[in-house]
Amino acid sequence: MLPLLFKIGFLPVDLWDFLDVFIVALILYQLYRLLKGSIALNIFVGMVLLFLSYQVFQALGMNLLSSILTQFINIGFVSLIIIFQPEVRRFLLLLGTNTLKQRDSVWSRLLGREAEVHANSPELEDISRAFQRMAASKTGALLVCTQEADPDTVITGGTPLNSDISYGLLVSIFHKESPLHDGAVVIENRRITRASAILPVSENSKLPAAVGLRHRAAVGVTEKIDVVCFIVSEETGKISFARSGELERGIDERRLRDLLLNYL
Numbered sequence: 001m002l003p004l005l006f007k008i009g010f011l012p013v014d015l016w017d018f019l020d021v022f023i024v025a026l027i028l029y030q031l032y033r034l035l036k037g038s039i040a041l042n043i044f045v046g047m048v049l050l051f052l053s054y055q056v057f058q059a060l061g062m063n064l065l066s067s068i069l070t071q072f073i074n075i076g077f078v079s080l081i082i083i084f085q086p087e088v089r090r091f092l093l094l095l096g097t098n099t100l101k102q103r104d105s106v107w108s109r110l111l112g113r114e115a116e117v118h119a120n121s122p123e124l125e126d127i128s129r130a131f132q133r134m135a136a137s138k139t140g141a142l143l144v145c146t147q148e149a150d151p152d153t154v155i156t157g158g159t160p161l162n163s164d165i166s167y168g169l170l171v172s173i174f175h176k177e178s179p180l181h182d183g184a185v186v187i188e189n190r191r192i193t194r195a196s197a198i199l200p201v202s203e204n205s206k207l208p209a210a211v212g213l214r215h216r217a218a219v220g221v222t223e224k225i226d227v228v229c230f231i232v233s234e235e236t237g238k239i240s241f242a243r244s245g246e247l248e249r250g251i252d253e254r255r256l257r258d259l260l261l262n263y264l
C-alpha cells in the first residue's frame with residue numbers, strides 16, 4: 001500500500017491513482033492523435049461518451065439504462081477492434097516498421113553505409129528530371145515509393161512490372177496517351193514493380209476541398225502503410241509529397257531531391 005498523497009473530499013488519492021490517471025490520459029491522447037482527421041474519431045468520441053453515461057447511470061442507480069448499456073460495453077472491445085481495424089493495423093505497422101528502421105539506421109550510420117548508398121544516384125536523377133518535365137507539361141503523375149512496407153496489402157490492380165527506374169519509362173508511362181497512365185506507379189527498393197495501380201483513397205475531412213482524387217489516393221495509401229508518394233497535378237503542374245497521411249503541396253526541385261534522397 002502506497003502512502004496517501006492527499007484527499008479530495010472523502011476520496012483518498014495515492015501514487016497509484018496518480019499513475020493510473022496519467023497513463024489513461026496518455027493513452028487517450030495518443031489515440032486522439034492517431035485518429036485525428038479521420039471519421040473514426042467521431043466513433044471513438046461516441047464510445048467514450050457511452051462509457052461515461054454508463055458510469056453516471058450506474059452511480060445514480062438507474063438500473064434499466066445501465067443494464068442496456070452494459071450489453072453494449074460487454075461487446076465493446078470486440079466491436080472496437082472490428083470498427084478500428086484499419087487504424088489498429090496502421091498503428092501496429094508503423095510501430096514495427098519504425099522500430100526496425102531505427103535499428104537499421106543505427107547500423108547504417110555505424111557502418112557509414114547511408115551516404116554511400118544514396119550519393120549521385122542515377123535513379124534519383126531520373127525521377128527528379130521526369131517530375132520536372134511532367135510538371136512543366138502539366139502531365140498528371142502519381143508515384144509510390146516503399147523500402148520496407150509490402151504494398152500488396154493495400155494497393156490493388158494495375159500491371160506488374162519489374163524494371164529499372166528510368167526517366168524515359170516514367171515519362172512514357174504517365175503520358176496521356178499511354179494505356180498505363182491512369183493510377184499509380186509503384187517503386188519498391190528502387191525498382192518499378194507496378195503501373196496503373198489503384199490506391200486507397202483518404203477520407204480525411206481536413207484536406208482542402210480543392211484536393212482531388214489523385215492527391216487523396218496519395219494521402220490515403222500513406223495513412224495505411226509506411227510508404228511515401230510524389231504527385232504531379234494535372235491541373236496546376238505543381239509537385240506534392242505525401243507521407244504519414246500529410247500532404248505537402250507545391251514543393252520545388254531542391255525539396256524534391258532532398259525527399260528522394262531520404263525516401264527512395
Ligand SMILES: Nc1ncnc2c1ncn2[C@@H]1O[C@H](COP(=O)(O)OP(=O)(O)OP(=O)(O)O)[C@@H](O)[C@H]1O
Nearest residue numbers: 140182183184198199212213214215217233234235
Ligand atoms: N484510387 C486511386 N488510385 C490511383 N490513382 C487514382 C485513384 N483515384 C484517382 N486516381 C488518378 O487520379 C486521376 C484523377 O485525378 P483528379 O483530377 O480527380 O485528382 P486531383 O488530385 O485533382 O489531381 P490533378 O491536380 O492532377 O487534377 C485519375 O485519372 C487517376 O489517374
